[in-house]
Amino acid sequence: MPAGAAVALTVRIQTQDFDAAAECAALTAGRADIGALVTFTGLCRDEGGTLAALELEHYPGMAEAEITRICRTAIERFGLSGITAVHRIGRIAPGANIVLVIAAAPHRHAAFDGASFVMDFLKTSAPFWKKEHRADGRAGDWVDARESDARARAAWSRQPSGG
Amino acid sequence: MTRIVYFAWVRERIGKNEEQIELPAGVRTGSDLLSHLKSLGDEYAYALEHETAIRIAVDQEHVEHDEPLGSAREIALFPPMTGG
Numbered sequence: 001m002p003a004g005a006a007v008a009l010t011v012r013i014q015t016q017d018f019d020a021a022a023e024c025a026a027l028t029a030g031r032a033d034i035g036a037l038v039t040f041t042g043l044c045r046d047e048g049g050t051l052a053a054l055e056l057e058h059y060p061g062m063a064e065a066e067i068t069r070i071c072r073t074a075i076e077r078f079g080l081s082g083i084t085a086v087h088r089i090g091r092i093a094p095g096a097n098i099v100l101v102i103a104a105a106p107h108r109h110a111a112f113d114g115a116s117f118v119m120d121f122l123k124t125s126a127p128f129w130k131k132e133h134r135a136d137g138r139a140g141d142w143v144d145a146r147e148s149d150a151r152a153r154a155a156w157s158r159q160p161s162g163g
Numbered sequence: 164m165t166r167i168v169y170f171a172w173v174r175e176r177i178g179k180n181e182e183q184i185e186l187p188a189g190v191r192t193g194s195d196l197l198s199h200l201k202s203l204g205d206e207y208a209y210a211l212e213h214e215t216a217i218r219i220a221v222d223q224e225h226v227e228h229d230e231p232l233g234s235a236r237e238i239a240l241f242p243p244m245t246g247g
Contacts, residue, residue: 042247119247145243
C-alpha cells in the first residue's frame with residue numbers, strides 16, 4: 001500500500017441480509033489504488049434436509065470489537081487497502097447469507113490472504129454461536145466448534161507473512 | 164459487584180443471561196471464578212462442568228483461565244465460538 005493511502009475498514013453486525021456487490025462498490029468507491037478485491041460469503045448450509053434454520057447469537061459490543069481487532073491485524077500484516085466485514089445475527093434459513101468478508105489490496109495475494117486470515121480468526125475468536133432449529137420441530141443442538149477451524153487458525157502463526 | 168454475562172449453552176444451562184456477583188477475595192483468576200460459580204448451585208456445576216470448554220472474556224477481551232481478572236467490570240463465560 002502506498003504511504004499515506006487511506007485504509008477503509010467497515011465492520012457491521014446486522015439482522016438483515018447484505019448485498020456483496022454493493023459492499024464491494026462502496027469499498028472501492030473513489031479509489032484507484034486498489035488492484036485486487038477478494039470477496040468471501042458464508043452461507044447457511046443444510047446437509048440432508050434436517051435444518052429449518054440457524055439461530056445466530058452474539059455478544060454485543062465484543063463481537064464488533066473482536067472482528068475489528070482481527071481486521072486491523074490483517075490490514076497490518078498483509079498491507080491491505082481495506083476490509084469490509086458484515087456478520088448477520090438472528091434466524092437464518094438454509095441457503096441464506098451469514099457472513100461477508102471483502103479484502104482489498106493493491107495485489108491479489110494480499111487480498112486472498114487477508115480474506116482467508118480474517119475468516120479463520122473470525123470463526124475461532126469472534127463471539128458468535130449457532131443453534132440449529134430442526135425441520136422436524138424437535139429441539140435442535142448448539143453447533144460444535146470444529147477442530148479443523150482451530151488448526152486453520154493455528155496455521156497462520158507457523159507461516160511467514162503473505163502478501 | 165461484577166457483572167457476569169453468559170452466552171449460548173452456558174446461558175441456557177445456568178438459566179440467566181447475566182447477573183451481578185460480589186466476588187470473594189480469593190477469586191483472582193478465571194479458574195478461581197469458575198470454581199466459585201460451580202459452588203453456587205447445580206445449574207452452575209452443570210454449565211461449567213467441562214472447564215476447558217469454557218471461554219472467558221474480561222471487559223470484552225479474551226483471556227486465558229490462569230490470567231488475573233484484575234478490576235474487571237464485566238466478565239463473560241461462553242462456549243467455543245461457532246460464527247462465520
